[in-house]
Amino acid sequence: ACSSRFVLSQMHPMWQEPLEVPGGERQSPIDISIRKSVFDPNLKPLVTRYDPRTCQQIWNNGYSFLVEYDDRTDKSTLHGGPLEDQFRLCQFHFHWGENNNWGSEHTVDRHLYPAELHLVHWNSDKYSLFEEAVMEDNGLAVIGVFMKVGKRHEGLQKLVDALPAVRHKDSVVEFTKFDPSCLLPQNTNEYWTYAGSLTTPPLTEAVTWIIMKQPIEVSHDQLAVFRSLLFTSAEEEVQKSMVNNFRVQQSLKDRTVRSSFN
Numbered sequence: 001a002c003s004s005r006f007v008l009s010q011m012h013p014m015w016q017e018p019l020e021v022p023g024g025e026r027q028s029p030i031d032i033s034i035r036k037s038v039f040d041p042n043l044k045p046l047v048t049r050y051d052p053r054t055c056q057q058i059w060n061n062g063y064s065f066l067v068e069y070d071d072r073t074d075k076s077t078l079h080g081g082p083l084e085d086q087f088r089l090c091q092f093h094f095h096w097g098e099n100n101n102w103g104s105e106h107t108v109d110r111h112l113y114p115a116e117l118h119l120v121h122w123n124s125d126k127y128s129l130f131e132e133a134v135m136e137d138n139g140l141a142v143i144g145v146f147m148k149v150g151k152r153h154e155g156l157q158k159l160v161d162a163l164p165a166v167r168h169k170d171s172v173v174e175f176t177k178f179d180p181s182c183l184l185p186q187n188t189n190e191y192w193t194y195a196g197s198l199t200t201p202p203l204t205e206a207v208t209w210i211i212m213k214q215p216i217e218v219s220h221d222q223l224a225v226f227r228s229l230l231f232t233s234a235e236e237e238v239q240k241s242m243v244n245n246f247r248v249q250q251s252l253k254d255r256t257v258r259s260s261f262n
């Protein structure tokens with residue numbers, strides 16, 4: 001899978017992030033201003049083809065929990081939308097708050113959601129490994145899906161039920177046959193897209209962001225299980241709840257956010 005045991009330095013929500021990333025002209029996350037976004041009629045529908053058989057495991061990396069996919073072949077892919085190439089799914093993960101008032105990394109006209117899903121893909125037409133693609137400006141494509149509190153999400157529940165097994169940092173549990181398309185909103189034709197970066201170190205400016213307009217609904221209790229995870233490993237004396245694992249918003253600088261809808 002794509003998230004090689006790249007151990008993030010002890011980064012927590014209040015992590016002392018570099019004030020400016022070298023040449024940081026396209027950092028993420030950002031606020032999406034609807035009235036400043038530009039409708040682009042040339043944006044195509046998104047095409048996702050995910051094979052649940054490529055789902056492998058869940059890993060608590062001390063920052064979020066990642067559901068990792070076998071990305072050694074083109075079995076779970078993304079193309080279309082703003083993308084010129086075909087991209088391979090390597091993992092998905094989430095960002096959330098300590099309560100339902102905040103937690104997402106992106107916002108829409110400053111509206112905060114309690115959580116945000118990121119489906120991480122890398123350009124398998126141009127590169128042969130995630131670690132390579134992550135250093136290139138057209139290397140990654142991340143689909144962002146906002147989550148709001150409402151009815152229970154049946155597809156998410158299988159994942160929620162597995163979380164107690166990865167409560168501590170560096171724990172891994174086998175997790176198979178999960179189709180991440182169940183986490184996409186029913187309307188994937190309405191999205192915003194912009195050129196950005198990873199939102200955790202190394203913050204590389206390699207990401208084409210595709211942010212869905214329609215949020216998915218998850219229950220209060222499902223989000224509460226996310227908050228039962230820990231930043232800390234089993235050995236550490238002081239246990240810290242894994243909450244507020246989002247980055248502070250970055251300036252748009254000289255970028256335009258395009259919308260696939262008017």
Ligand SMILES: NS(=O)(=O)c1ccc(C(=O)NCc2cccc(F)c2F)cc1
Nearest residue numbers: 003004006118134142198199200201202
């Ligand atoms: N929140 S997000 O969607 O922007 C995001 C997506 C992926 C990663 C990641 O893979 N990091 C580990 C990692 C592994 C190998 C090489 C890397 F450079 C690297 F960052 C970090 C943030």
Ligand SMILES: [Zn+2]
Nearest residue numbers: 093095118199
């Ligand atoms: Zn993320």
